[in-house]
Each structure stands twice: as structure tokens, then as C-alpha cells.
Amino acid sequence: MAKKIQTPLTTKSIADLRMGDIVLLSGKILVARDAAHKRMVDAINDGTDIPFSLKNETIFYAGPAPTPPGFIIGSIGPTTSYRMDTYTSLLLESGVRGMIGKGKRSKEVLNAIEKYKAVYFGATGGTSVLLSNCVISVENVAYEDLGPEMVLRLEVKDLPLVVLADSYGGNLYDR
Amino acid sequence: MSGYFVTSSEISDLVTTLTLKASIILPNGLKETIEEAEKREVNSLSKQTLQDILKNAKLAAEKNMPICQDCGLAVIFVEVGQDVQVIGGDFGEAINKGVRKAYLEGYLRKSVVIDPLFDRRNSGDNTPAVIHWKIVSGRNIKITVSPKGMGSENMSRIYMLKPADGVEGIINAVVQTVKAAGPNPCPPIVLGIGIGGNFETVALAAKRALLIPVGVRNRIEEYANMELEILKKVNALDIGPGGYGGETTALDVHIEALPTHIAGMPLAINICCHVLRHAKGTIEGKKCNG
Numbered sequence: 001m002a003k004k005i006q007t008p009l010t011t012k013s014i015a016d017l018r019m020g021d022i023v024l025l026s027g028k029i030l031v032a033r034d035a036a037h038k039r040m041v042d043a044i045n046d047g048t049d050i051p052f053s054l055k056n057e058t059i060f061y062a063g064p065a066p067t068p069p070g071f072i073i074g075s076i077g078p079t080t081s082y083r084m085d086t087y088t089s090l091l092l093e094s095g096v097r098g099m100i101g102k103g104k105r106s107k108e109v110l111n112a113i114e115k116y117k118a119v120y121f122g123a124t125g126g127t128s129v130l131l132s133n134c135v136i137s138v139e140n141v142a143y144e145d146l147g148p149e150m151v152l153r154l155e156v157k158d159l160p161l162v163v164l165a166d167s168y169g170g171n172l173y174d175r
Numbered sequence: 176m177s178g179y180f181v182t183s184s185e186i187s188d189l190v191t192t193l194t195l196k197a198s199i200i201l202p203n204g205l206k207e208t209i210e211e212a213e214k215r216e217v218n219s220l221s222k223q224t225l226q227d228i229l230k231n232a233k234l235a236a237e238k239n240m241p242i243c244q245d246c247g248l249a250v251i252f253v254e255v256g257q258d259v260q261v262i263g264g265d266f267g268e269a270i271n272k273g274v275r276k277a278y279l280e281g282y283l284r285k286s287v288v289i290d291p292l293f294d295r296r297n298s299g300d301n302t303p304a305v306i307h308w309k310i311v312s313g314r315n316i317k318i319t320v321s322p323k324g325m326g327s328e329n330m331s332r333i334y335m336l337k338p339a340d341g342v343e344g345i346i347n348a349v350v351q352t353v354k355a356a357g358p359n360p361c362p363p364i365v366l367g368i369g370i371g372g373n374f375e376t377v378a379l380a381a382k383r384a385l386l387i388p389v390g391v392r393n394r395i396e397e398y399a400n401m402e403l404e405i406l407k408k409v410n411a412l413d414i415g416p417g418g419y420g421g422e423t424t425a426l427d428v429h430i431e432a433l434p435t436h437i438a439g440m441p442l443a444i445n446i447c448c449h450v451l452r453h454a455k456g457t458i459e460g461k462k463c464n465g
Contacts, residue, residue: 022220035295065244065284074282075235075244080326080359102326103359103418124224124417125326125361126448127231128244147297148284160227162220162419173358173418 002160008056009097011117017163019170023121024158029058029100031152033079036143037087044090051142052151054091058098060123063148064132073135073154077128078102081120085109092116100161104173114169121161122172134159179256179314179460183264183272186316189456190273193320194249195281197452198241201232204389205426205451212363212416212423221421225363228416228449243450246283247322249274249304250382256313259460267306270318275300286325307379314460321386321453327364327446330356333378336440345370345442346405352444353409353425358418361448363426365389366405369443372433381445384429386453393430402428 005013007027017023030052032040043050061081065074081101088099089112100121105113113120123131134156141151165171206229213225235242251270261269278285278301287302288295311317332352336344349368356364367387369380392399405428415421426449435441 020220063244063284063286065241065246066282068240068282071238071240074284075241077244079245080329082359102361104357122358122417124227126243126450127227129234129238129240129242130227130231132240133234147299148286149297162417 004158007058007098009058009119010056011167014097014117014119014167017119017166018168019163019166019172021163023161023163025058025121025161026157026159028153028155029060030141031060031062031064031154033061033063033149034083035146035149036151037084037091039143041087041090044094053095055095056097057095058100059091059096060154061099061101064152065128067138071132073132073138075128076132076135078123078125081105088112092118105165110165110169110171113165114167117167119163119167120165122164123159123161131159178463179259180262180463181259181316181458181460182262183266183269185458186261186266186269186318187273187276189318189458190251190270190320191277193318193454193456194274194277194283194322197320197322197454198246198277198281198283199239200236201242202388202451202453205449206232208389208426209363209449212426216416216421216423218415218419218421220419221416221423224416224419225423241283243324243448244284245286245324245326246278246301247324247452248287249278249301250307250321250323251304252307252309252319252321252383252386254309254311254317256315256460257310258314259316260463270306271302271304274304275302316458316460317455318458319386319453319455323452324448324450327360327448330360331381331445332443333374334442335374336442338438338440340440342401346401346408348442349405349444350408350412353414353446354412356446357414360446362414362418363416363423363449365426365447365449365451366409366428367445367447368405368428368430369445370430370432370440371435372441373436373439374441376433377441377443378445380431380433381443384431385445385447385451387429389427391429395432398430398432402430
């Protein structure tokens with residue numbers, strides 16, 4: 001039975017989530033991948049502003065295909081999360097509460113997920129047309145010069161996810 | 176002197192058509208293979224993943240949308256008949272023009288950055304394409320477009336093995352590579368394996384092996400047996416669809432072997448997810464007048 005979860009995520013709203021749980025996520029989330037992560041972390045390290053808040057945010061690691069006319073968004077699916085590992089601990093420390101991606105995470109990231117009481121969800125790679133159907137709205141947020149890597153804000157309804165790593169140190173790929 | 180010609184615009188048009196087809200429609204046989212795997216899986220999450228993949232492929236074809244948001248680098252194999260001449264423009268530019276049009280007008284994601292290290296700006300139109308040329312006999316131009324996503328490419332490996340490593344050494348290296356990749360390359364995967372040649376040709380052999388239709392075995396019995404043994408061992412790793420466990424880690428395995436040096440046994444393992452994009456077409460050379 002899928003658990004329905006609403007963003008913004010809080011320590012309380014994710015307290016019941018355990019690795020392997022199937023979740024239908026609704027609400028607003030950010031989309032950011034490789035180049036945007038580097039910019040966010042460089043900004044934090046340099047003490048400059050990130051043009052959006054990270055507090056209790058959920059970041060979807062993705063770069064959608066362009067939106068065809070008459071559609072809300074093009075194909076959108078998870079990219080492999082380990083490339084974001086270098087940047088993740090600092091972002092969790094800065095308030096990020098949820099991540100959506102695919103694949104394994106580093107030990108450091110798994111520890112940080114537990115420490116900062118966050119959650120790492122998996123979306124199924126190779127189902128990006130299906131996932132695009134869960135997107136209700138899209139807006140550009142920042143770093144537009146990055147093209148397909150710019151930061152977006154999506155509103156999603158019942159985005160199908162699996163809990164890959166929970167806030168208690170559980171990790172589905174460690175089974 | 177008689178000769179044949181093909182126009183550069185015919186080349187561009189064919190590349191555009193093939194790029195769109197490859198990006199939107201799964202190649203023949205793959206859907207059926209996934210359907211059979213779905214019947215065998217028992218774990219509900221793994222079964223659901225395969226059902227979602229099938230649903231996604233159907234929706235992509237109906238909505239004319241790319242099967243996956245990573246529309247890849249545009250990898251293009253060209254076989255040029257030695258009797259044909261290309262008129263009306265540069266051959267390579269004609270290919271890139273076809274790629275550009277497909278990615279811009281087909282709403283495919285552009286994923287090329289112009290420099291790997293110091294200038295990772297997006298080229299904006301997914302060019303340049305990765306083009307592999309081969310001169311063959313005849314008067315035709317055959318083009319295979321196989322855009323390749325990076326998630327599975329990143330999990331691919333090359334090993335310079337010793338001749339003494341033998342069949343067992345090859346099989347172990349492949350199984351270890353798939354095990355290390357785990358859920359990252361979006362299983363179920365297809366494995367293209369190059370054996371022999373040298374450092375650069377073994378990688379190309381592995382990539383070409385991915386173009387072999389699903390279910391088709393190597394014509395040399397020993398290699399055909401290796402393909403089946405690797406498939407069996409990889410599917411016993413319990414990685415499964417989406418990495419959620421199960422027996423469908425790989426859908427198929429193809430080997431291409433090449434002559435090599437007395438001192439070597441190169442091995443390349445090119446992993447592809449189920450979005451095994453490829454489409455091919457031929458342009459016949461027309462007779463030149465006079």
C-alpha cells in the first residue's frame with residue numbers, strides 16, 4: 001500500500017517512512033542536477049546568496065526534455081544520484097530534506113541522511129513519459145543559462161517513488 | 176568512368192528521421208523480451224518496474240515523446256559505398272545538420288557540453304554527433320543512428336586482460352562490472368561486449384555489439400555459449416529491475432570478437448539500459464550523368 005506524502009517534507013512527515021516503502025509524493029519540489037549542484041555549493045562556500053530557499057526542500061535530480069507544444073513538461077526522469085554525492089552533505093546541512101534520484105549513494109551521504117533526518121527516494125529510470133504525467137506545473141527558478149540543467153520548480157501529484165534510504169540509516173540497496 | 180551520387184540533404188533527412196524514430200520507439204523484439212521477463216518476476220516492486228517500463232514505452236510512442244529524458248549523445252555508424260560521391264555539401268556536416276534538426280524539432284534533450292573540463296557549456300543542439308565511418312564496397316550509404324544515454328555509459332568499463340585469463344577471466348570481469356554498477360545503469364540492461372582488438376577498437380566492438388537484435392546469438396558457437404552463460408550469471412546477481420531484486424538484471428548479452436595481439440586480450444563492456452535506441456536506413460546512390 002502506497003503512503004501519500006505531501007511536500008514540504010518535515011522531520012515529522014517523514015518519520016514513518018522506511019526503506020522499501022512505496023510513496024506517492026504531491027506538492028512542490030525543486031529540480032536540480034550536476035551543474036546546478038556545483039553552483040549551489042559554490043555559493044554556500046563563498047557565502048553568496050542562492051536565489052531560492054533550501055529549507056525543507058525536496059530536490060529531484062533530473063533534467064527534462066524540452067516541453068512540446070500543448071504539454072506541461074517533456075519527458076522527465078531521475079538521473080543517477082552518485083554524481084551529486086560530493087555536494088549532498090552540505091545541502092542537507094543547509095536544510096534540504098528530500099532527494100529523488102536513482103542508484104546508490106556514498107557512505108558519507110547515507111550518514112548525512114540519517115544525521116539531518118532526511119530521506120532519499122528512488123524514481124524508476126526509463127519511465128520518464130509516465131513520470132511527466134504526474135507534473136501539474138513547471139516554473140523556471142534559477143540558473144537559466146544552464147539550459148537543461150537549470151533549476152525548476154515543479155508541482156507534482158502522486159509521483160510514484162520508493163524509499164531507498166530512510167532517516168534511520170536504512171538503505172534498500174544494502175539488503 | 177561511371178559513378179553514383181547521393182545528396183547531402185538526403186543524408187540530413189535520413190539522419191533526422193532515424194534519430195526521431197530511435198528516440199521514441201523501442202527497437203523490435205525488446206518489448207516482447209520485457210513482457211516475458213515481467214511474467215517471470217515474482218517480487219512485486221520488480222514486477223511493477225517492468226510494467227511501468229512497458230507502459231512508458233507505449234505512452235512515448237502514442238505521445239511522440241522520447242522514451243527517456245536522457246536523449247544521449249547521437250552515435251552514428253555510417254557505411255559508405257566506395258563508388259558513391261556526396262554532392263551539395265560536407266558529409267559530416269550533413270549528418271550534424273540532421274541531428275540538430277531532430278533534437279531541436281523533436282523536443283529531444285540536448286546533452287552535449289563543448290568541453291569536458293574547462294567549458295561545460297551546452298552546445299545547444301546536441302551536436303557534434305559521434306560518427307563512426309566505414310568504407311565498404313558498392314554504391315549505397317547505410318546509416319545507423321543509436322543515441323546513447325550517459326547513465327549506463329558511465330557504468331561501462333574497459334579491461335586489458337591477459338591471454339591466460341581466458342573465458343573465465345572474461346566472464347568474471349563482466350559479472351563484477353555488472354555487480355558494481357548495481358542499480359545505477361537503470362536495469363534491466365543489455366550488455367555489448369567487445370573482446371580482442373586493441374584499446375580503441377575493443378570499445379567500438381562493444382558498442383557495435385549493442386546494435387545486434389535482441390535474441391540473436393553470435394554465429395560462433397563458443398561465443399554464443401558465453402553470451403548465454405554471462406546472461407545466466409548476471410541474472411543470478413539479484414539486482415533486478417530498478418535494482419529492487421529479481422532475475423531480470425539483463426535482457427540480453429552480445430559479444431563481438433576481434434583479432435588481437437599475441438600479448439593481449441582487451442575486454443570492453445558497454446552497458447545500455449532497456450532504452451536501446453537504434454534505427455537504420457539506406458540511401459541508394461543514383462547514377463551520375465555523363
